[in-house]
Amino acid sequence: MVSIPFPVVRPLKPVGIWGWLTTIDHKKIGVLYGTTAFILFLTGGVEALLIRLQLAIPNNTLIAPEVYNQLFTMHGTTMIFLAIMPLGAAFFNFVIPLQIGARDVAFPRLNAFSFWTFLAGAIILKMSWVLGGAPNAGWFGYAPITGKIFNLGHGIDFWIVGLQVLGVASLAAAFNFIVTIVNMRAPGLTLMRMPIFTWMTLITSILLVLAFPVITVALIELMFDRTFGTVFFVTSGGGDPLLWQHLFWVFGHPEVYILILPAMGIISEIIPTFSRKPIFGYNVVVLSGVIIGFLGWMVWSHHMFTVGLGPIANSIFAITTMLIAIPTGVKIFNWIATLWKGSIDLKSPMLYSIGFIVLFVIGGLSGTMHSSAASDAQQQDTYFIVAHIHYVLFGGSLFAIFAGIHYWFPKVTGRLMNELSGRISFLLLFVGMNITFFPMHFLGLDGMPRRTYTYSSEMGWDLWNLVATLGVFFIIAAVLLFLHNVTRSWRKGEKADSDPWDGRTLEWSIPSPVPEYNFVEIPIVKSRDDFWEKKRSGDTAEIELNLREPTGDIHLPQPSYWPAFASLGMLIGGFGLVYLLDSMLGLLAAVVGGMIIMISIYAWSFEPVNDPDVSGHH
Amino acid sequence: MANLNTTHSEHEEHTTTGLNNRKMLMWAFLGSDCMFFAALIATYVIYSGQIVGGGPVPEDVFSIPVTSVSTFVLLMSSMSMVLAYSALVRGQIKNFQIWILSTAFLGMTFIGFQVFEFRDFVLHGLTPKTNLFGSTFFVLTGFHGAHVTLGIIWLLSLYFFSLRGGVTPERHLDVDLAALYWHFVDVVWIVIFTVVYLLGVFPGI
């Protein structure tokens, strides 16, 4: 064996901050994603609160238009890229290896790199607020107003670089989960025996792999316009704003399925568990997910119905958009059929799931209204769209995330969240969400355009804007109560055993919290809902084994510095790219960042393997 | 990248499909890179023929004979890559070193041609700022060139590594992964050469 003198020894069992910085354990990484993303979710909520305070009354002067434009841009960008996506990643990370009977993901260091790079992207984006101004052209950054002529400051540059860095993180995670799910399943766990959440994660990861590069190219072209004077979107040079829109939405539409499929996966776990019945129509639910993933590539121009593509294009995209409503509806019917004749336990996860169904149906139906290009001409760019977005993303994705947190909290922490507090939070969130967003349907149909920092009283929009703002306070109460529940239960919640919900899938067959090695012995899967089947048929030897201490050594990979170090390079390089033309410092930062990344890649590749005699033993 | 050591012996590691994890990773990555180039090529194609405000067009600057040579060089580099891998698998380390070094040199030659070509275009008045042709052409071929360059660095790393005895037949996967990447980058160039150069000068084809 050749050895290269290596100055940096791979850490053995670091504790404290270093423990977290060098961890490659998917469970720890999941917790890192979850807590970081939740904090960022709160910042996105503050951005929303300020928007709603400004719109509470007509002709308000609380927020100046320049700031307002940054607020709605950052609210959207934060919620989508810094909250919902990484909260989804938190669940992928923690749950997937457990559901497929693996000890970790396929590439543990790459997994850590995904998280730290996500953090780098989040820092780059959020720091823009205090470094001269946040991006201000909306979360889809339409050209040409994002060009240098119309947007001089660095806000848009932060947006571009932040999203590129986040894109790297998302792609790395997607690669990891594809390989993990396809290649690391326990013996006997065929594709059609996988939990629905695992299936949805797989489809989402494939969508990520294929969609992100498209926005990468759009952002590169925009950045080159702004930094190097190319003319991709510069109208005087012949640039076409519609090219930006096409590139963005070819990414952007699969992106919304990236946002909702994991949520649908979570719901597909909770409803069967809390009904004590298997998911109704497993094959169809899986197939629907696949079809949605596929059809999702054929609908993008429904975001562009009013840009003048012509009646033929508009008709085609209207039809494809209506088509995609079918597999979506089919999933909903299957969830209801799962409940039917079940034994339904209305604990918090189930409450949020039922809330999800109601709210997502509303969002889906308003989506169907948008799909009709002709009548969409009255709805596009109004609050009717804002209502639709929030019903599917807040009522949909976010409710599923809250459901998932309640559901898997005992597995992560070994304790239960407080049930009464959970139910009150749910009620407050459900009521608040509807008070805030339902009136927006009226405002849109009443002619209120979106992205407007104020309005005049003669429009007749006063009442519903005020109501919408009042709803926000219910949401705030719900979230604060939820936070209190989480933080208190983490330390002092009622202790949970390995299977508090009488679950169906493999993660409930091991102790809570989960030991570092996950399974004493990788289970041999004999059917779908293998854990449930084994429980009910008395075939429990394997289960009992996994609840005890291991008898021999279990080899685990050691922690590593290089993923976080590489992400540091992304952070420094990212800032360098923003300030590239400003001074030598920008160029220097870009170069230094690039070098850190290169060094990390080499070190990562040549890192000495953990000595089986020394590390990760249990 | 080449691994001195792995977590445990790669060829013993059991996977559900039988396909090695890192190989699958490379395929997934190449899938994303496919979409990346597809978007850049789409931008080029959408804007082709739309020159606003003057400046050179493809017929003014392209030299099909010269670019055919560089294309041939890159194709040959794929062949030498195959030979390198084949030599390694049969334990012929010396031959492996010759062929992988050749691949890297052929790649560098290709880049040399590109640098020459870019300089030539600039002298003819075509820069990324000049017009849509300039913007789309330079960004597309520039990013391809960047991919080639990263590949050359990877190949040279493998070469120097093998000088210290670090590349063995058991570690053939490391070279296999580099080869996959290299062939992909070559295939992308074939597409670019056809769509950008050939169709740019002979639109009737």
Added chain:
Amino acid sequence: MGCTPDHPQSTFNVAGPVAESQLTLFYWILAAAVFVFVIVTAILFWAVFRYRRKVSDKDPEQIHGNTKLEIAWTILPAIILVFVAIPTVITIFDNANSPCTYEEGCLEVTVEAAQWFWNFTYKDPSNPDLEVMTSNEMRIPVDEVVNIRLTSRDVLHSFWIPNIAGKLDIVPNHVNTMWIQSNIEGEFYAQCAEFCGIAHALMSFRVYADSRDEFNEWMKLQATEASIPAEPLALEGKKLFEGEKQCYACHKVMGTKARSNVGPDLTHVASRTQLAAGILDNTQDNLRKWLEDPESIKPGNKMARQATVYTDETKKLNDPEISALVAYLQTLK
């Protein structure tokens, strides 16, 4: 509710065929949506109520699926969607193809949208000799097809008169076209509906549908040059406008030295009902306020940010100057 037709930008208050077709389609889909929602939530709530867990519960039957049901609830939504798709496509084509193009003898208005105001240039086959270009207020003949050509001077905008028609975006380097028609005489509010920068929220305009005769009168007026004022204060204002205050640098007044089209045309500004792109009633008081401090009324607007009288402290307009300018502008009927 949203169904308050008396609100000026309500999509429920339809004045013409395009908006009407869009509203009809909306009601149709709304009906289907409400139907689906009621049924789905009813079944959902019934299931949750009927099958809630009792302590004595044993495991329910582990039903895995039902193919017939799957087929049924795939086909049924598909059928409903066919009934949505067909009227959709028909309406798309109806609204896209003008029933009477300019070549066929109907009015054409070219809209130029700029940050943050509107220019309207008329080509009327019924008034072929009149050259009309005006800003921020559009008049159309009632009961007639009006062909709209949309151009942008800078960034994306969107042309939206909710009572009359759904919107069409205005894309730089493109010319989008649409047709509109109002069958009711009256005043209609319009607003830019694609984010276009700081003052996007305050980029509106008014549309007036008049009888053909009244419209012809208006066209004739708009085509005439500005008259020279008689009253001394107004004359003083004209001198300032065309002189040291440099208003001419951005605003056109036909027949005078002021010929720039950087900003809105002011030739007949006194004949309009609104100021500053549809956001201020056109009164002497408001005009005065606008000239005193445009930034406070329309934050970010280019006049406030670029005109020397607002950017250079030494060149500020004083009260008498404002009075003169107001007097002059009010003669521009």
